[in-house]
Amino acid sequence: xxxxxxxxxxxxxxxxxxxxxxxxxxxxxxxxxxxxxxxxxxxxxxxxxxxxxxxxxxxxxxxxxxxxxxxxxxxxxxxxxxxxxxxxxxxxxxxxxxxxxxxxxxxxxxxxxxxxxxxxxxxxxxxxxxxxxxxxxxxxxxxxxxxxxxxxxxxxxxxxxxxxxxxxxxxxxxxxxxxxxxxxxxxxxxxxxxxxxxxxxxxxxxxxxxxxxxxxxxxxxxxxxxxxxxxxxxxxxxxxxxxxxxxxxxxxx
Numbered sequence: 653x654x655x656x657x658x659x660x661x662x663x664x665x666x667x668x669x670x671x672x673x674x675x676x677x678x679x680x681x682x683x684x685x686x687x688x689x690x691x692x693x694x695x696x697x698x699x700x701x702x703x704x705x706x707x708x709x710x711x712x713x714x715x716x717x718x719x720x721x722x723x724x725x726x727x728x729x730x731x732x733x734x735x736x737x738x739x740x741x742x743x744x745x746x747x748x749x750x751x752x753x754x755x756x757x758x759x760x761x762x763x764x765x766x767x768x769x770x771x772x773x774x775x776x777x778x779x780x781x782x783x784x785x786x787x788x789x790x791x792x793x794x795x796x797x798x799x800x801x802x803x804x805x806x807x808x809x810x811x812x813x814x815x816x817x818x819x820x821x822x823x824x825x826x827x828x829x830x831x832x833x834x835x836x837x838x839x840x841x842x843x844x845x846x847x848x849x850x851x852x853x854x855x856x857x858x859x860x861x862x863x864x865x866x867x868x869x870x871x872x873x874x875x876x877x878x879x880x881x882x883x884x885x886x887x888x889x890x891x892x893x894x895x896x897x898x899x900x901x902x903x904x905x
Contacts (some may be wrong), residue, residue, distance in 0.1 A: 686688060721746065722808060723793050726754055735861070737761065737878070742813065745790075752790060753814070755878075757807040768794070771878070775809055777853055778876040785844040787864065787874045791884040814872050820860035837863070840871025847878055859901040 721727055726743045732743075732753065733740035743754045761767050772792065779789040791810035796803050819837065822829070841863060848855065855862075855876055864872040 663671045702777070722754065722795050723791075726752065726810060728754065739876055743810075745810070753811045755809045755811060757809075758783060759806065762794075762805050762807055768805070771807060772856045774853075774878065777851075778878070781851060781853065781876060783844060783847045785840045785871050786848065786876060787814060789876075811874075812872075814864045814866055816864050816866035816870075816872070818861055819863035819865060822865060823860055833869075836869070837865065837871055841873060844873040845869070857898055857901075859898050 689760060722743075726745055729742040729744065732742050735897050738755045738757045740753055743752050744750075745752050745848060757771070761771075775792040778793070782788070789809060789811055793808055793810075795806045796807065803835045839860070845855065845858070853876055856872070857875065858873075862874045864874060866872060
């Protein structure tokens with residue numbers, strides 16, 4: 653009730669705005685911030701497309717992660733990104749004194765031992781990729797949060813912190829891309845894919861949301877290996893020759 657008063661919107665009204673993703677996102681962020689400000693033990697239900705989303709790491713888990721150093725090394729900072737699979741935080745590597753980005757995987761994916769094994773294998777492979785158009789992976793790990801009865805293994809990936817914006821945000825902003833710039837971006841993406849393919853790694857989920865453009869105009873492709881790990885898990889769950897990927901960006905065939 654306190655959260656509803658703070659953001660001025662009831663759950664029923666929130667569910668009614670399913671077609672306004674921007675408004676929904678603002679409300680979700682507002683509710684998380686309000687929960688933190690009020691020191692609540694748990695966040696209110698998050699509604700996505702009218703349904704309760706159980707994928708997000710709960711507030712108590714996040715608070716425990718934020719209040720401690722991951723691997724006694726990484727201090728978590730502000731939330732800088734959120735997706736269907738994970739949340740990304742700016743963090744400080746206290747050992748090397750550098751800013752990094754840490755992607756914390758959703759708790760529901762962390763419950764599948766097969767996913768954890770694939771995730772670890774794919775993350776290690778992605779960490780071996782060293783190319784200027786690929787976001788570097790520095791480290792991976794799993795943090796145990798909670799007591800013995802409710803312990804949760806929270807997998808995370810430590811990545812290069814990119815100062816820029818996603819190609820998705822650039823496109824959504826309505827800004828027109830000059831032909832030359834569009835070609836430079838495309839060339840950067842193809843360079844990254846060519847390099848990764850030569851090392852036996854297939855991205856499987858190339859889309860604007862996975863392409864970062866730095867302040868200097870450089871291209872950085874994200875989530876190598878992670879998409880592969882997720883795709884393999886879904887294939888195991890659904891069986892057969894299931895088509896996987898983001899529908900809007902799958903090749904026609």
